[in-house]
Amino acid sequence: xxxxxxxxxxxxxxxxxxxxxxxxxxxxxxxxxxxxxxxxxxxxxxxxxxxxxxxxxxxxxxxxxxxxxxxxxxxxxxxxxxxxxxxxxxxxxxxxxxxxxxxxxxxxxxxxxxxxxxxxxxxxxxxxxxxxxxxxxxxxxxxxxxxxxxxxxxxxxxxx
Amino acid sequence: xxxxxxxxxxxxxxxxxxxxxxxxxxxxxxxxxxxxxxxxxxxxxxxxxxxxxxxxxxxxxxxxxxxxxxxxxxxxxxxxxxx
Numbered sequence: 001x002x003x004x005x006x007x008x009x010x011x012x013x014x015x016x017x018x019x020x021x022x023x024x025x026x027x028x029x030x031x032x033x034x035x036x037x038x039x040x041x042x043x044x045x046x047x048x049x050x051x052x053x054x055x056x057x058x059x060x061x062x063x064x065x066x067x068x069x070x071x072x073x074x075x076x077x078x079x080x081x082x083x084x085x086x087x088x089x090x091x092x093x094x095x096x097x098x099x100x101x102x103x104x105x106x107x108x109x110x111x112x113x114x115x116x117x118x119x120x121x122x123x124x125x126x127x128x129x130x131x132x133x134x135x136x137x138x139x140x141x142x143x144x145x146x147x148x149x150x151x152x153x154x155x156x157x158x159x160x
Numbered sequence: 161x162x163x164x165x166x167x168x169x170x171x172x173x174x175x176x177x178x179x180x181x182x183x184x185x186x187x188x189x190x191x192x193x194x195x196x197x198x199x200x201x202x203x204x205x206x207x208x209x210x211x212x213x214x215x216x217x218x219x220x221x222x223x224x225x226x227x228x229x230x231x232x233x234x235x236x237x238x239x240x241x242x243x
Contacts, residue, residue, distance in 0.1 A: 037243055053242065054168050056235060059219040084242060096243055116243060124216070124235075125242025126168035138169045141212075141239035 005080060006064040008055060010087045013097055018081060022099050026078045033108040034099040035116055041091035043139070048129050053086045053095065056124035060084070067118045071100070074114065075107040082115065084125065117148045162186060162228060167237035173202050183230040189215055190224040192234065212239055 007013075015034060023029055039051045064082045071080060083097040098115045102108040127139040162183045171177045186192040197208040207213060215222045216235040228234065 055242070056165070056167055056216070056219075056237070059216055059235070062219050120243040121240065122221075123242050124167065124237060124240050126238065127241045128168070138238070139241040141241055145243075 003061050003065045005068060005082065006061050007081075007083045008057075008060050008064070008086060009083065010085065012085070012094055013083050015097065015099075018083065018097060019099055022079050022081050022101055026101065028103055029078045029101045030103045031105040031108040032099065032101045033105070033112040034097065035112050036094055037096040037116075039089050039091050039093045039095055043129060046129070046137075047132055048091060049132050050130035051089045051091075051093075051095075052128040052130070053084075053089065054126045054128065055084075055086050059124050063123045064119065067115055067122060070118070071111040071115050075102065075111045077102045077107060077111055080111065080115070082119065084119070084123070086125070114152055117145075117152060120145045121149045161230060162192070163233045164192075165233070165235040167235060169238050170206055170236055173206055183228065183232070186228050188224070188228060189217065189222060189226045189234065192228065193224065207236060214239060 015036060019032055019034060023032065039048070041048055064084065068080050068082055071077065078101045080100045081097070085095050089095060096119070098112050098119070100108045100112045100115070102111070129137050129139060131137070161180045163178065163180055165178045166174050166176060181192075186195065193207045197204045214237050215224070215226070216237075217226050217228070218233050
């Protein structure tokens with residue numbers, strides 16, 4: 001596998017299994033931080049019945065790997081993993097997992113936050129919502145997501 | 161040849177997901193866009209007069225100034241909304 005710590009898949013994932021794999025072979029891990037993104041049943045005030053995730057095969061994996069490696073440059077991390085689902089999902093389904101391990105908690109907390117913020121604005125995924133009446137809408141990019149990314153460019157020296 | 165891909169709302173608006181074009185006459189992304197924009201109003205609005213246009217060349221984010229060569233893969237898409 002080209003990027004073993006990046007997975008773009010239709011299948012659901014199991015948090016415990018993934019974290020166990022992330023910790024395997026590391027006796028120096030003192031902290032694991034994970035973030036799971038899930039499908040909301042309401043967006044912009046409208047009921048959502050289906051959320052479809054489209055992506056750009058090839059570029060997606062590369063972009064996620066670049067974000068992951070940049071996090072490893074900025075913080076002292078032991079291991080990290082990004083899983084992003086594609087295809088059709090329903091409300092309450094898991095969409096995305098970011099898990100990071102480090103010796104001390106600060107690095108893992110910050111790196112997980114960083115990876116999610118960059119994933120939101122740099123990985124080529126697009127969401128399309130289907131409403132109960134069958135009509136659809138492409139989700140617009142949020143200004144707040146871009147602001148969240150920009151925050152990391154201003155931040156001073158990261159916690160090691 | 162150039163491999164060109166359109167994603168998400170662009171794929172729907174332009175009515176196709178991908179195509180191949182002869183590479184020789186397109187030296188930059190900009191010259192390619194100007195040529196595609198002559199196909200009609202949808203193309204003009206999506207590619208030429210769209211400040212939100214995102215461009216990738218060979219899986220890296222690119223700009224209108226990025227130069228092109230035979231065999232390049234170019235993608236046009238709206239701002240990303242994953243996560």
